[in-house]
Amino acid sequence: xxxxxxxxxxxxxxxxxxxDVRVTSEExxxxxxxxxxxxxxxxxxxIGRQGRIAKAVRSVVYAAGTTRGKRVQLDIG
Amino acid sequence: xxxVTVSGKTVEEAVKQGLEKLEAQETEVHIRVxxxxxxxxxxxxxxxxxxVELERKPDPVREGLLFLRDVIDQMGIHxxxxxxxxxxxxxxxxxxxEAGVLIGKxxxxxxxxxxxVNLAANRQSEEYLRITLDAxxxxxxxxxxxxxLAERLAEKAVRLKKEVRLEPMSAHERKMIxxxxxxxxxxxxxxxxxxxxxxxxxxxxxxxx
Numbered sequence: 117x118x119x120x121x122x123x124x125x126x127x128x129x130x131x132x133x134x135x136d137v138r139v140t141s142e143e144x145x146x147x148x149x150x151x152x153x154x155x156x157x158x159x160x161x162x163i164g165r166q167g168r169i170a171k172a173v174r175s176v177v178y179a180a181g182t183t184r185g186k187r188v189q190l191d192i193g
Numbered sequence: 194x195x196x197v198t199v200s201g202k203t204v205e206e207a208v209k210q211g212l213e214k215l216e217a218q219e220t221e222v223h224i225r226v227x228x229x230x231x232x233x234x235x236x237x238x239x240x241x242x243x244x245v246e247l248e249r250k251p252d253p254v255r256e257g258l259l260f261l262r263d264v265i266d267q268m269g270i271h272x273x274x275x276x277x278x279x280x281x282x283x284x285x286x287x288x289x290x291e292a293g294v295l296i297g298k299x300x301x302x303x304x305x306x307x308x309x310v311n312l313a314a315n316r317q318s319e320e321y322l323r324i325t326l327d328a329x330x331x332x333x334x335x336x337x338x339x340x341x342l343a344e345r346l347a348e349k350a351v352r353l354k355k356e357v358r359l360e361p362m363s364a365h366e367r368k369m370i371x372x373x374x375x376x377x378x379x380x381x382x383x384x385x386x387x388x389x390x391x392x393x394x395x396x397x398x399x400x401x402x
Contacts, residue, residue: 122267129260129313169312172305179294179302180268 119188122180123152126173131158147187150177162192195249200242203230211247223248253322254283257314261285261326264306270294277327284325285310292329300335303328304363336369343373343395347380350395359393361386367393 120139128134136155141148154162163170174190181188197214201207204226212219225246233240258276265272265287272289287295296303307326315321325332342359350357359370367384370393374382381396 122264125260125263125267126309129263130309130316168308172308175297175302175305176264176268176309179297180270183269183291183294 119148119177119180119184120150123150123173123177123190126176127152127154127162130161130169131155132161133158147189148181149189149191151191153193159193196246198227198244198246200244201230202242204243204245207243207245208247211245215247215249217247217249221250221252223250251317253314253318254324256316256318257310257324258285260313261287261306261310264309265289265295268294279325282323282325284327287326287328289328292331295328296331300331300363303331304365335366339366339369340373343370344377346395347374347377350397351379354397356397357395358385359395361390361392364388364391367391 120141124137124139127137127139131137131154133155136158138153139150140153141150143149152162161169162173164172170192173192177190178188197211199207199211199214201210208219208224211224212222215222225248226243227246228241228244230243231239231241254276258274261274265274270289270291272287272291272295275286275288277284277286289295294302295306297305303326307324310326311324314324327333346357346359362370371382371384374380374395379398381398383394383396384391385394386392
């Protein structure tokens with residue numbers, strides 16, 4: 117199962133406009149770069165005060181990434 | 194499915210059908226009667242069925258559990274989740290051979306996951322329900338380890354007559370250490386530094402020696 121799907125599931129559970137959640141990615145041999153975009157009004161819902169939510173999302177996504185042996189980077193915004 | 198509109202001969206009948214469709218109990222939904230049934234002449238002409246709308250009430254426990262299940266599955270981890278009641282708080286206990294991945298270094302991943310589960314669970318509900326996450330008994334193991342660590346460092350502080358600084362910990366873990374050492378008459382504790390590098394300092398009491 118793709119990590120992009122995981123990012124999408126988490127984001128959709130946090131925002132008010134789940135239909136506006138977009139997840140794209142770039143992959144090469146060593147790393148996977150995932151980009152999460154949400155509705156402008158929902159930015160706070162995925163970032164949180166002092167980035168607390170973003171940090172939690174990254175922590176979970178990176179943990180899932182370690183089992184795949186790839187470096188994962190998650191960009192939000 | 195969150196919301197259905199159903200018609201029936203009577204309001205009761207329509208509600209019953211709606212509950213079956215939502216697979217819910219009557220206490221789990223809001224019921225709105227949109228139209229009362231109207232009997233026509235001779236039971237035929239101009240007769241109109243009852244029309245009701247049923248909406249599932251937000252249930253934080255259900256939302257949280259569904260979210261956690263989805264996340265674990267999509268992380269590619271095989272696990273079962275058990276719902277426990279621990280002193281009045283709800284705990285989702287994850288059982289898995291791969292629990293280590295979900296726990297992470299010093300429980301960091303488990304804490305992150307717990308935070309997200311709470312956000313997802315309480316997104317639509319008016320009151321805030323707190324959910325704890327555990328994996329293979331990690332929480333109680335960690336608590337015991339912290340209590341042992343606290344006592345050992347208290348002894349060290351007393352012996353060296355010097356302050357002992359611990360490594361940075363989460364607010365929850367700091368609280369456990371403060372709590373443990375409150376019972377120790379030979380030391381006092383305080384926290385120092387800014388999150389996320391806030392750490393406990395154990396201070397020997399002067400009068401103790």
